[in-house]
Amino acid sequence: MGPIDDDNCVLRLDDVTKVYSGIVAVRHANLALRRGAVNVLVGENGAGKSTLMRIIAGVEKPSLGRILLDGKEVEFHSPADAQRHGIGMVFQELNLFGNLSVAENIFATREITRGLRGIDHRAQIAKATEFLDRLDAGIDAETLVEDLPIGQQQLVEIAKAISLDTRILILDEPTSALSAAEVDVLFKVIRELKAQGVAIVYISHRLEELMRIGDYITVLRDGQITGHAMVKDIDTKWIVRSMIGSDAKDFAKSVEHRLGAEIFRAEEICLPRRTGGLAVDHVSISVRAGEVLGIYGLMGAGRSEFFECAIGQHRHSSGRIYVDGTEIDASDTSGRIRAGLALIPEDRQREGLVQALSIASNLTLASLDRFVRFGFHIVGEKEQSAITAAIRDLSIKAPNPDFEVTSMSGGNQQKVVIGKALMTRPKVLLMDEPSRGIDVGAKADVFRTMRRLAGEGLAILFSTSDLEEVMALSDRIAVMSNGRLVTVIDRAEATEEMIVTASAEGHKTTREHA
Amino acid sequence: MTTATTTTNAPEAASGSLLLTLMKLRTFIALFAVIAFFSIFAPNFLSTANLILMAKHVALNAFLAMGMTFVIITGGIDLSVGSIVGLCGMVTGGLILHGIDLQFGYTIYFNVVEVCLITLAVGIVIGAINGLLITKLNVAPFIATLGTLYVARGFALLSSDGQTFPNLVGKPELSTTGFAFLGSGRLLGLPVSIWILIVVALAAAYVAKYTPIGRHIFAVGGNERAARMSGIRVGRVKMFVYMFSGFCAAIVGLVVSSELMASHPATGNSFELNAIAAAVLGGTSMSGGRGTIGGTIIGAFVIGILSDGLVMMGISSFWQMVIKGIVIIVAVVVDQAQRRLQQQVTLMQLAKKG
Ligand SMILES: Nc1ncnc2c1ncn2[C@@H]1O[C@H](COP(=O)(O)OP(=O)(O)OP(=O)(O)O)[C@@H](O)[C@H]1O
Ligand SMILES: [Mg+2]
Numbered sequence: 001m002g003p004i005d006d007d008n009c010v011l012r013l014d015d016v017t018k019v020y021s022g023i024v025a026v027r028h029a030n031l032a033l034r035r036g037a038v039n040v041l042v043g044e045n046g047a048g049k050s051t052l053m054r055i056i057a058g059v060e061k062p063s064l065g066r067i068l069l070d071g072k073e074v075e076f077h078s079p080a081d082a083q084r085h086g087i088g089m090v091f092q093e094l095n096l097f098g099n100l101s102v103a104e105n106i107f108a109t110r111e112i113t114r115g116l117r118g119i120d121h122r123a124q125i126a127k128a129t130e131f132l133d134r135l136d137a138g139i140d141a142e143t144l145v146e147d148l149p150i151g152q153q154q155l156v157e158i159a160k161a162i163s164l165d166t167r168i169l170i171l172d173e174p175t176s177a178l179s180a181a182e183v184d185v186l187f188k189v190i191r192e193l194k195a196q197g198v199a200i201v202y203i204s205h206r207l208e209e210l211m212r213i214g215d216y217i218t219v220l221r222d223g224q225i226t227g228h229a230m231v232k233d234i235d236t237k238w239i240v241r242s243m244i245g246s247d248a249k250d251f252a253k254s255v256e257h258r259l260g261a262e263i264f265r266a267e268e269i270c271l272p273r274r275t276g277g278l279a280v281d282h283v284s285i286s287v288r289a290g291e292v293l294g295i296y297g298l299m300g301a302g303r304s305e306f307f308e309c310a311i312g313q314h315r316h317s318s319g320r321i322y323v324d325g326t327e328i329d330a331s332d333t334s335g336r337i338r339a340g341l342a343l344i345p346e347d348r349q350r351e352g353l354v355q356a357l358s359i360a361s362n363l364t365l366a367s368l369d370r371f372v373r374f375g376f377h378i379v380g381e382k383e384q385s386a387i388t389a390a391i392r393d394l395s396i397k398a399p400n401p402d403f404e405v406t407s408m409s410g411g412n413q414q415k416v417v418i419g420k421a422l423m424t425r426p427k428v429l430l431m432d433e434p435s436r437g438i439d440v441g442a443k444a445d446v447f448r449t450m451r452r453l454a455g456e457g458l459a460i461l462f463s464t465s466d467l468e469e470v471m472a473l474s475d476r477i478a479v480m481s482n483g484r485l486v487t488v489i490d491r492a493e494a495t496e497e498m499i500v501t502a503s504a505e506g507h508k509t510t511r512e513h514a
Numbered sequence: 515m516t517t518a519t520t521t522t523n524a525p526e527a528a529s530g531s532l533l534l535t536l537m538k539l540r541t542f543i544a545l546f547a548v549i550a551f552f553s554i555f556a557p558n559f560l561s562t563a564n565l566i567l568m569a570k571h572v573a574l575n576a577f578l579a580m581g582m583t584f585v586i587i588t589g590g591i592d593l594s595v596g597s598i599v600g601l602c603g604m605v606t607g608g609l610i611l612h613g614i615d616l617q618f619g620y621t622i623y624f625n626v627v628e629v630c631l632i633t634l635a636v637g638i639v640i641g642a643i644n645g646l647l648i649t650k651l652n653v654a655p656f657i658a659t660l661g662t663l664y665v666a667r668g669f670a671l672l673s674s675d676g677q678t679f680p681n682l683v684g685k686p687e688l689s690t691t692g693f694a695f696l697g698s699g700r701l702l703g704l705p706v707s708i709w710i711l712i713v714v715a716l717a718a719a720y721v722a723k724y725t726p727i728g729r730h731i732f733a734v735g736g737n738e739r740a741a742r743m744s745g746i747r748v749g750r751v752k753m754f755v756y757m758f759s760g761f762c763a764a765i766v767g768l769v770v771s772s773e774l775m776a777s778h779p780a781t782g783n784s785f786e787l788n789a790i791a792a793a794v795l796g797g798t799s800m801s802g803g804r805g806t807i808g809g810t811i812i813g814a815f816v817i818g819i820l821s822d823g824l825v826m827m828g829i830s831s832f833w834q835m836v837i838k839g840i841v842i843i844v845a846v847v848v849d850q851a852q853r854r855l856q857q858q859v860t861l862m863q864l865a866k867k868g
Contacts, residue, residue, distance in 0.1 A: 311743075337745035351743045354736035356803030365733055366744035368726040376725045420744065 008034045010199045011056065011087075011168055016065030018051050020407065023399045025051040027223045028065075033168060036197045038190060040210045040231065042239055043220030044439045045411030046397035049203050050092050052220070053170045056201075057089035058082030080109070086167035090157050090174050092203075092410045092437065093349055098146030103128035105145055106160045131159040136185040138300075147274065150347045151177040151299040158186065162193070169193060170201040173410065175209060176437045177346065179298045179465035180500075187213050205411070205439050206466070207236045219243055244441050259475070260289030262325070263459040264341075264428040269309050269319035271302075273483075279305045280317070281483035287428070287459040292450060294474030295463040298503050302483040303463040304346050307430045311343040312336040323427055340427035342366070344418055344434050352417035353405050360387045360401040362416050367423040390419040395445055411438040418446055422453065429453065431462035435469060447473055467496055481505045540848050541796055541812045544841070548816055552823035559826060566705060570773070572818030573711045576811050577766045578789035579796075580718050581759030583810045586793055588755050589735040589802030590648065590655035595763040595789060597666035598640050599782030602767025604670045606633045607679030607777030610690050625689040630696075634764045640666060641760020645753035659756075663786070670779040679777045697772030707769045714762070719807040727754060735802030791838075792817050795845045816841070 011033045018026040026048040033039050033056075041049045054060045056067065058076030066073050069085055076082040079089070096105050103124045104111075112127070114120045128141040137155040145153060154177045161169060171190075175183050190200055190213060204210055210217065211231060219227035219242040227242040264287040271280040280302045287293050297303050309317040312333045321328045321336070328339045345351035353362055364371065364383055371383040387401055394415045398408060405416060414437050421429065431450075435443050450473065454460055464470050470477055471494065478488045479502040486502045552559045578595045585592045606629055613623035624632065640662060647658035684690030699706040722728040730751045733741040742748050766785070771777040794800065795816055796809030820841060824834045 333742050334745050334747045342745075343743060345743055350737075351739050354733045354740050354803070356736035356799075357732060361729060361732070365729065365741075365746070368729055372726060376727075378724050378726065378729075380724075424745065 008037070010035045010070060012068040012071075013052070013056070013062075014066040014068055016052070016055060016062045016067070018048075018055060018060060019063045025223055026055070026062075026220075029220075029223070029225050031218060031225065033199045033201060034216060035167075035199050036194055037215040038194060038200045038202050038213050040214035040217040041201060041203045041220065042205075042207075042210060042217065042243055044243055044397075045415070045437075045442055046409040047220040047243075048223040049220055050172055050409060051223075053089060053172055053201060053203065054091075056082070056168070057087055057170060059089075083164060083166070087170070088161045088164040088166035088168070089170040090154075090161045090172060092172040092176075094150070094153050094157055096145045096153055096157060099144065101142050101144055102132070102139055102148075102156050103141040105156060106131065106141075106163055108160075127163070128159070131163045132156075134162070134189060135159055136182075149300070149304060151179070151182070154178060155182065162189065166198065168199045168201070170203075172203045173205070173437055174202075175204060175206065177299075177433065180467070181298050183209065205437060205443075207239055207440065208468075210239065211236060221245070240440055243439070259291050260457055262286050263289045263323065264461070265322040266306075266310060267320045267322070269306060269317065269321075271305050271309050271314055271317040271483075278483050280309055283319075283480070283483075283485045285461075285478060285485060285488070287461060289457045289459055290454050291475045292454050292460045292462070292473060293476050293478055294470040295461060295478045295480055296465070296467070296470045296499055296503055297463070297480035298465070300482070301480040301503065303480050304432050305483075306480070307343055307432050307461070307463065310336070310430060311341055337366075337424070337426075341430065342421045342424050342426035342428070343430040344421045344432060346432040346436070348414055348417045348436075352420075353413060355404070355406050357405060358402045359396075359398050359405050359408065359416060360384075362405045363387050363390050363401075363419050364423065366420050367425070370423070370425075386423065390423065393445070393449065394419050395442060411442065414438050415442060415446070418449075422449060426458070428459045428461070431460065433464060434462055435464065435466070443469075467499065470499070471496065479503050540845070540852065541809055541816065544795075544816050544845065545812055545819070548819045548823060552819065552826065556823050556826040559823060564826075568819060568822045569708055570705050571822060572815050573705075573707045574766050574769060575785070575788050575792055575818055576711055576814035577714065577762045577769075578759075578785055579792035579810045579814045580715060580807055581755075581762035582786070582789040583793045583796070583798050583805050583807060584718070584722075584731055584755040585655070585759050586790070586798050586800060587731050587735045587802060587805045588752055589738070590752065590755070591659065591790070592641075592644065592756060592759045593656065593659040593786050594640065594644060594662040594666055595759060595766075596782040596785035596787075597663045597670065598637050598760055598763035599767045599770065599785055600779055601640070601666045601670040601673075602633045602637050602764040603771040603777035603781045604673045604679065604779055605636050606630075606693075606768055606771045607682055608673055609633075610682045610684050610693060611679050613688075623688040623690060626684065626691070626693050629690070629693070630768055633768055634761060637760040637762075637764025637767065638757045639760070641757035641763075642753060644760070645756035648756070649749040649752050667779075667783075674779060676779060678779075682771060682775045682777070693772055694775055695772070697769055697774070707773075710765065710769075714765070715807060715811055718758075722807055727751065731755060732803055735804075737803075788817060791842050795842060797849065 009032045013029055013031040016026060016029045017024065029052060031052065043049050051060065055062050058079045058081050067075070074085060097108065100108070106128045107124050112120045112123045125141045132139050132141060135155050135158060137152065137159065139148065139152050139155065145156060148156065154174060158174055175186065178186070194200060202210070202213060214231040217229055217231050217234065217239070218225060219239065221243065267284045269280050269283045270278055273279040283306055295303050308314055309319065310321055312331055312335065315331070323340045328336060330336055330339060354365065364387060368378060371378050371386065373379050391398055391401065396415045396419065397412050405413060418434055434446060438446065450460055471491070474491055476488055476490055477494050477499060479486045479499055481503050486505050489498060558564055581595065582592055609624055609629045609632060613621045615621050644659050644662055647653045648655050682693050684693060696706055701709055722731070730741065730746045733744065733746055734748050734751045738748060766782070770781055792814035793805065793810045796806065796811070796813030798805030798810060817838065820838060821834060824837060
């Protein structure tokens with residue numbers, strides 16, 4: 001561990017340990033956060049990054065150890081307490097009120113009031129717009145948060161944290177639902193804050209982001225700090241090695257297999273936007289058995305909406321879906337699922353997990369029929385062995401499958417959502433940002449599983465904002481922009497430039513109009 | 515320093531985990547507490563006759579509470595069960611006494627078994643109406659079942675103009691006799707209604723634990739959107755729980771009429787509140803996703819024994835209400851405290867180890 005010059009150190013964790021029922025999440029961690037710098041934290045899923053940050057932000061109390069702020073010992077009893085000391089945090093799982101507007105969310109608990117005349121909504125909206133514009137978010141401050149896609153919600157969350165004007169700003173996977181363009185803007189803002197002397201903590205599983213923005217890097221492994229360095233002295237290989245103890249597993253080796261007949265076809269899918277215009281604009285696409293189709297696009301390109309139309313979540317969408325050559329009449333989700341479709345939703349908290357149920361029950365929820373005898377009796381052993389297999393295949397870090405699913409780290413929860421969909425044995429698998437928040441090792445596991453399933457004859461459509469991912473994994477690449485399908489390219493012919501240019505096409509015109 | 519902390523921590527953690535075990539078993543403890551209390555202070559409380567009488571009282575509430583448990587686990591509520599009890603009682607009474615008058619001089623009479631089946635069907639149909647209102651027309655469960663509460667009660671009163679159907683002995687020539695068996699018959703020394711309760715409770719517990727529909731009930735209550743995305747037919751699951759609740763209420767309607775050998779249209783008034791109380795006392799979470807049949811049954815016993823015991827002690831019915839209310843609130847407060855304590859205890863234990 002490098003020497004810590006105390007002038008620059010604003011907050012220090014001294015021998016901090018945190019235990020939850022059943023597991024030690026962080027053990028004897030010493031961490032120093034430096035002023036005017038981006039302090040990066042990396043580690044596998046469940047390594048304890050979020051826990052460590054929740055301790056600093058006053059959400060959790062350390063079981064043992066001290067927090068030193070400016071050299072003085074402090075104790076935070078609540079997040080509000082930490083905020084008073086100048087500490088703000090963007091949580092990995094969003095913490096917004098869906099039923100309130102963006103402006104109300106940003107100023108929740110700090111409402112701008114006009115004495116007895118109550119909340120000054122106009123001032124709040126003006127201020128909120130200012131922060132949102134700084135992030136180039138293009139979000140109307142008066143919309144309800146629940147109407148925003150998750151990427152935009154993430155931007156609102158970031159705007160809220162920035163508006164706190166804190167000395168220490170913790171960003172726990174702030175970019176997991178953002179695409180390249182938004183990340184660039186965020187990094188610009190981070191550099192501004194850094195110049196103002198704010199200490200920034202940045203957690204992410206996108207290693208190239210860390211290399212771009214980080215100054216200091218700390219590696220966590222199984223709750224222990226195992227490495228600390230200046231980012232300029234290291235490379236991604238070093239990160240991976242200290243994270244998982246070995247070199248990175250390769251992204252899925254694309255085993256050559258023959259493609260089968262067409263299994264999935266979407267024709268003329270349209271979805272009107274609430275504000276007018278089309279969120280999905282006459283999208284037609286077909287995928288063959290054994291084929292992996294990557295859909296690339298920037299935020300708001302309509303990828304999630306397209307998937308949602310395909311799975312029957314939008315009653316007012318139009319178009320036709322064919323599976324195995326026959327048109328599906330069912331317009332509701334359960335009908336579509338029975339027809340052989342499955343979707344891994346982007347928003348795991350709202351649509352992926354049943355929080356009150358155990359890890360095990362969540363995994364088998366969608367495929368209980370497979371473990372049933374006489375049509376109604378769930379055979380315990382069959383279910384159990386399937387759960388064990390899923391936990392092993394996806395390397396889910398679950399101390400006990402009977403624990404509640406929310407007791408796991410964010411990345412491991414994502415793996416449960418993936419595992420659940422894979423168990424349903426669909427014909428067509430739609431994956432909306434499947435790699436959101438999972439570490440490099442797990443990503444390789446998931447990608448290998450996707451390849452294997454494709455080899456078994458599944459058609460897979462997945463969306464991602466990660467160029468490298470889409471290039472490495474797809475047989476064909478579709479680029480969406482502003483609701484339209486701009487182009488579909490064979491991987492052999494695709495270049496990164498082509499994809500980036502295509503993905504920006506529709507957006508340019510709208511930005512100009514706006 | 516270290517020795518000091520360990521010595522102070524050890525007994526603390528030990529007493530903490532003891533307290534925790536006590537709190538986990540709180541419904542059981544509440545049950546034993548009321549039994550112990552009344553066996554000391556209420557004369558004849560532990561006599562076999564009294565125990566059986568109490569069990570029969572408890573059974574009525576337990577049936578309703580089981581149906582209610584499933585409904586609450588899906589995140590809903592069923593306020594109509596009390597009225598369904600009343601209406602089903604009237605259906606039974608009417609069929610046994612008067613049969614169905616076909617208007618042109620003929621009257622159809624059913625034998626007792628048929629009467630029971632028809633009554634159960636009526637309960638299930640009302641449950642299905644609740645379910646349809648909630649799933650197809652998107653009426654909030656509270657409002658939908660509040661509506662059927664009034665409608666069912668109204669029909670119960672209309673069916674006899676508010677009068678009681680007395681003396682349901684039936685006539686041998688119509689084979690409508692023998693209805694009393696349900697309410698006062700015995701099998702192997704236990705009342706028939708208790709046997710029915712045991713069968714239904716075991717079936718319900720089995721469904722909750724070992725069948726897909728059981729899992730689906732919990733999933734729908736835990737996160738409806740996620741359940742839908744997992745391919746669960748949410749509408750069907752909801753239909754099932756309201757129909758089961760109606761079925762349970764119909765059983766109670768039959769048993770009550772059979773016990774009294776009469777049906778009164780006001781029977782079952784405010785039974786729904788007792789059922790909700792029993793479910794909550796047994797650990798069912800009002801926000802959905804959590805609950806067990808076993809817990810609910812124990813909850814029903816606590817409430818039932820409490821009311822009967824207080825009556826036996828001669829405590830005024832006004833005080834009975836106060837006491838019942840306090841017990842319900844305390845039970846829920848303890849439930850919350852237990853969750854907090856549970857975290858603290860494990861924390862202390864692990865902190866010591868690690
Ligand atoms: N509320 C909780 N109850 C019990 N265990 C918990 C709880 N929250 C976290 N844990 C456990 O603590 C460990 C560390 O979790 P944490 O969320 O800090 O991981 P992380 O490094 O942020 O991972 P990820 O990259 O997946 O977000 C995990 O093993 C997790 O299971
Ligand atoms: Mg995390």
